Every structure is written in structure tokens, then in C-alpha cells.
Amino acid sequence: xxxxxxxxxxxxxxxxxxxxxxxxxxxxxxxxxxxxxxxxxxxxxxxxxxxxxxxxxxxxxxxxxxxxxxxxxxxxxxxxxxxxxxxxxxxxxxxxxxxxxxxxxxxxxxxxxxxxxxxxxxxxxxxxxxxxxxxxxxxxxxxxxxxxxxxxxxxxxxxxxxxxxxxx
Numbered sequence: 001x002x003x004x005x006x007x008x009x010x011x012x013x014x015x016x017x018x019x020x021x022x023x024x025x026x027x028x029x030x031x032x033x034x035x036x037x038x039x040x041x042x043x044x045x046x047x048x049x050x051x052x053x054x055x056x057x058x059x060x061x062x063x064x065x066x067x068x069x070x071x072x073x074x075x076x077x078x079x080x081x082x083x084x085x086x087x088x089x090x091x092x093x094x095x096x097x098x099x100x101x102x103x104x105x106x107x108x109x110x111x112x113x114x115x116x117x118x119x120x121x122x123x124x125x126x127x128x129x130x131x132x133x134x135x136x137x138x139x140x141x142x143x144x145x146x147x148x149x150x151x152x153x154x155x156x157x158x159x160x161x162x163x164x165x166x167x168x
Contacts, residue, residue: 002028003036003067003082036083037166038065040075045158049103049150053113056093056105056146058158068165076108076145077165079138085167089116090133091146093161097122101151107134108145127159135168 004012012025040059047058057075067083070076079087089107097103100123106113116134138144144165150156 003080004028005082005084008082035064035166036067036085037087037164038068038070038077039063039162039164040070040072040077042158042161045161046155047158048153048155049148050153051149051151053106053147053149055108055111056148056161058093058161059163067167074145075163076143077163079140079142079144081140083167084139084142085137086135087138087144087165088133088135088168089144089163089165090131091161091163092129092131093146094127094129094159095122096125096127096157096159098124098154099152100124101154103128103130103148103150105130105132105146105148107132108143108147109136109138110143111145113147 009029041061042058045058055075059072059075062070067080068077103120103122105118107116116132118130118132120128120130122128146163
């Protein structure tokens with residue numbers, strides 16, 4: 001089955017006066033209009049944070065990935081061929097810091113921070129949680145991820161984190 005863009009689907013479904021929609025076309029249609037996206041998860045990992053923006057990549061597993069490719073090491077999704085469209089992207093991160101401070105988190109597109117950001121003040125040895133959400137039109141080859149920075153350099157414990165991208 002092949003995930004197709006809206007324009008490609010429209011071409012297959014055009015008035016169909018020739019009655020030439022094949023079973024493969026029907027499978028492609030179903031595959032293209034059902035959920036496209038995926039989720040990265042991380043549990044009980046540690047991450048270094050500095051005062052400069054850096055990729056957040058504390059993920060150790062992925063689930064339900066379709067039409068996009070996950071990279072657990074980089075902590076990113078890449079939009080696949082035919083999977084372009086409007087996406088809802090959200091991240092939820094819990095952190096425990098050995099010291100009080102501030103953490104800024106941003107969704108990224110092709111390695112560049114977007115306006116979709118969250119800022120939290122963390123207390124020493126307390127679990128803090130934040131959520132970042134955004135929507136946007138993404139094309140094949142676009143890479144979605146997270147970046148973060150802190151008010152200082154330290155190693156944080158990340159009890160749980162998730163990055164999800166779903167075409168809507």
C-alpha cells in the first residue's frame with residue numbers, strides 16, 4: 001500500500017467514468033486517509049541540559065508509526081512521501097532537576113525552533129511537567145523534533161517523555 005497526497009487521491013477518484021479504480025487504488029485510499037503519524041516515548045532516562053538550545057532526544061521507543069520515519073537517537077520524525085498535510089504535534093516531558101532553574105522547550109521544524117514553546121520554573125529535587133503543542137502544514141522530508149535549554153548546565157532525570165505527530 002502507498003500513502004498518497006490529497007492531489008494524488010483526487011486524481012484516482014476523479015469522476016471515474018472509465019471504472020478503472022483497482023483494488024490496489026482502494027487500499028491506497030484507505031491507507032492514505034487513516035491515521036498518519038507516530039509517537040516517541042522515553043522512560044527513566046537522563047539528559048544533559050545547557051544554557052544553549054540543543055536537541056531533546058531522551059526517547060527509547062516508538063509506537064504506531066505510519067507514513068513518517070522515527071529517529072530515536074535524534075528524537076525526530078521525518079514526514080514520508082505522500083504523508084504531507086496539516087499535523088498536530090505535541091510533547092509532554094517530566095523532569096527532575098538537582099537544582100532550581102528555568103527550562104525552555106520548543107518544537108522544531110527542520111532543526112529550527114518554532115513559535116510553539118513552553119517555559120517552566122523547576123524546583124530542586126521536584127518533578128515538573130510541561131506540555132508543548134502546535135499545528136502546521138508539513139511536507140515530505142520535513143523533520144519534527146524538540147529543542148531545549150536551561151538556565152544553567154546540569155544533568156536532569158526524565159522519568160517520562162513523549163513526542164507525538166498526527167496528520168489531521
